[in-house]
Amino acid sequence: xxxxTRYTAAxxxxxxxxxxxxxxxxxxxxxxxxxxxxxxxxxxxAIEDGVSSIPTVIIxxxxxxxxxxxxxxxxVYVKAIN
Numbered sequence: 001x002x003x004x005t006r007y008t009a010a011x012x013x014x015x016x017x018x019x020x021x022x023x024x025x026x027x028x029x030x031x032x033x034x035x036x037x038x039x040x041x042x043x044x045x046a047i048e049d050g051v052s053s054i055p056t057v058i059i060x061x062x063x064x065x066x067x068x069x070x071x072x073x074x075x076v077y078v079k080a081i082n
Contacts, residue, residue: 002081003033005049007056009040014071015055021074029081 006022008015026034039046039054049058057068059080066080 001033001061002029002031003035003060004077004081005035005037005058005060007037007039007046007049007051007054007058009038009054012054018055018057018071021077024074025077025081032081 004022004025006018008018022034022036025032037045039051049056053069055069055071057072057077059066059068059077061080068076068080
């Protein structure tokens with residue numbers, strides 16, 4: 001199982017830029033679980049995952065986690081998913 005979690009907030013400019021890319025990835029990878037967490041609405045989840053900057057994307061695969069802080073090119077996320 002692969003799970004992609006995006007930490008975001010409504011006021012975050014780079015987070016807004018990441019949103020359409022995240023939607024593209026959802027379409028391209030229907031067998032991957034995608035989750036979006038607003039850090040203002042769910043501080044506990046952000047604290048639990050050690051998120052201190054947004055956007056943060058955590059990709060979990062077979063027990064391993066890859067963490068990306070800040071806006072990254074789509075190819076970075078694709079490589080981590082594949």
